[in-house]
Amino acid sequence: MKKLLVIFLFFLAACQNQKSSVEYADVESVVPVKLASADKVAVKEIFYPQSLYAFKDNLVCLCINQGADHPLYLFDKSDFSFKRALGDFGRGAGEFFDVNPYYFERTDSSVFLNTNNYFETEIMFRDDSIDIVQHRALTNLTLNNLVKLNDTLYLCNNNVQHEYSLFDVKKHQVIKEFGDFPSCRMKFEDNDDRNHFMQRELVCNPKELKLMSFYRYLPLIRLYDYNGNLIKEIQLKSLKQKDGSVDDFYDGEFLSFFVAPMVDDNLVYVLFMNKDEEGFMKDPSVELQVWDWTGKLLRSYRITEPFSLYTVSGGILYGLNLKEEDNYFFKAGL
Secondary structure, three states: OHHHHHHHHHHHHHHHHOOOEEEEEOHHHOOOEEEOOEEEEEOOOOOOOOEEEEEOOEEEEEOOOOOOOOOEEEEEOOOOOEEEEEOOEOOOOOOEOOEEEEEEEEOOOOEEEEEOOOEEEEEEEOOOOEEEEEEEEOOOOOOOOOEEOOOOEEEEEOOOOOOEEEEEOOOOEEEEEEOOOOOOOOOOOOHHHHHHHOOEEEEEEOOOOEEEEEEOOOOEEEEEEOOOOEEEEEEEOOOOOOOOOHHHHHOOOOOEEEEEEEEEOOEEEEEEEEEOHHHHHHOOOEEEEEEOOOOOEEEEEEEOOOOOEEEEEOOEEEEEEOOOOOOEEEEEEO
8 A cells, every 4th residue: 555655646746747848949050941933823713812721632722701702712733723613602501601711621531621610511522512521510619720639629729818728529618728828028908919919820740649839929839738738848049029019019010930830741831930020021031941749940941932821732832922913823842
């Protein structure tokens, strides 16, 4: 009995003493490789999409702007030729009155969309239509930054006392809230100002059961496990945000750091800016950084081709430029 008690106390002490580590990443020591784009192809079939994804041999644009006739526009990955537009807006059977452009999960044969606010819809692409495989309610939470961990567990922003809510769709309840908001010199008048400044995007690794969170206005990355425990905090060495007020922030005078992380082939790709709005207007080039799931920066690419949306698939960068008079796709090998 005493032996069991000693083992239990040792285990308890080990759990209590387990703390996340803080590391400093010297991103400036990784010299970006200039990326040359090729195969520019003009595109006229879409009306200002909000997101771009790769699925099998397709590039999929999600469009929810007024003027778009359909939510899904498919293009061929090899030559950017337009294939078809799929899905219908509306409130009838098989129609969508809302599609979240920032949620796109895949299997080998189907994709999952966050539709009509609180639902997840699994669809399969046909020649001229979509088949709805299943359609289920997820939660009544506001689904900002929705991330699917598995068939049962999902994450979304909390933005009240903690950064994230982990919820179980089978139990229909939040099972954990986690993520302390980072410390900051700025004084916020309310949670809305804080949440705007603390914008972050999170990606997941189902194989290693890890989450990686990138902050837009802080030189900061956080690595979590699937239980919401902070494994590691990565601060960018020698980089910091400007000093200023909330008004300065809303006027675009603060630096943007990380934007639009995504996962391909077990690597994390993220755009790195390190510029304010004026700096970006003078020099619109950005870096595409590649991180592994230990929190190590592997390499970086300098992208001088202007673009609005991007995705990576099979080691190839696909970009969509919506900033010129003639919109066009381009791609470049990484």
